Amino acid sequence: MSQINEIIATLKKTLKAHGLTYADVAEYLKLSEASVKRLFASKQFSLDRLESICQMMNMEITDLVSEMKQLKQAPEALTTEQEAELVSDIKLLLVAICVLNHWRFENILTEYQYTEAELIRLLAKLDKLGIIDLLPKNKIKLLVDSNFSWLENGPIKQFFLKHVKSDFFNDQFDNPNELLLSVNGMLSQGSISILQKKLSQIANEFTTLHHEDLKYPLAKREGTCLVIAMRPWELEVFHAYRRT
DSSP states (O other): OHHHHHHHOOOOOOOHHTTTTTHHHHHHHOOOOHHHHHHHHHHOOOOHHHHHHHOOOOOOHHHHHHHHHHHHTSSSSOOOHHHHHHTTHHHHHHHHHHHHHOOOOOOEHHOOOOOOHHHHHHHHHHHHHEEEEEEEGGGEEEOHHHHOOTTSHHHHHHHHHHHHIITTTTSSSSSSTTTOOOOOOOOHHHHHHHHEEEHHHHHHEEEEEHHGGGGGGGGGGGOOOOOOOOOOOOOHHHHSSOOO
């Protein structure tokens, strides 16, 4: 990837981290949103325009370059041992989830039953794991890549899978912000592939909206879980009658 492409990619990630959208950039630059989208698509930025977008985030162009260098080294996943360490300490795992959702020190302290000393100790562990950089005055800087994900079939995903079965589905799903759909049918392999692609797009849209909503204060956001699953399946009580 050329340096120009890397800088623009870093600019996009940094805007997301600040909870800013193309619409926000358009308003700041006094351009249409379509013009801003074309600007990012063409990667034809003048230094003045690049500087203006950086100023929007209280940054200098040199800060953006430094961010680019750090992102090159940012991990996209932890090791199995690191994930196991998080799972072994529920309080540590909770803090990790909070910071990955861009919570601040004071947010965690207000919402959960940690003492200040305990929270600092747990954040120091996350610092050691390379997930965050714990800065002076308990400022938190994420060090993981924007595409960071838990290991497939790793300790974290196994932990959540266990609780999805026993906790997540223990609900009537009848409140305004809840939805449970169950559809059964006989599909060809081609149709299954189409649906898998569409479901992946929905998951990506969820992530995009999550980043865009960072512009809102924590009180206006609600922890939301989206579970998308599809597999060949038959009720066990039905399967018991199949001929072997």
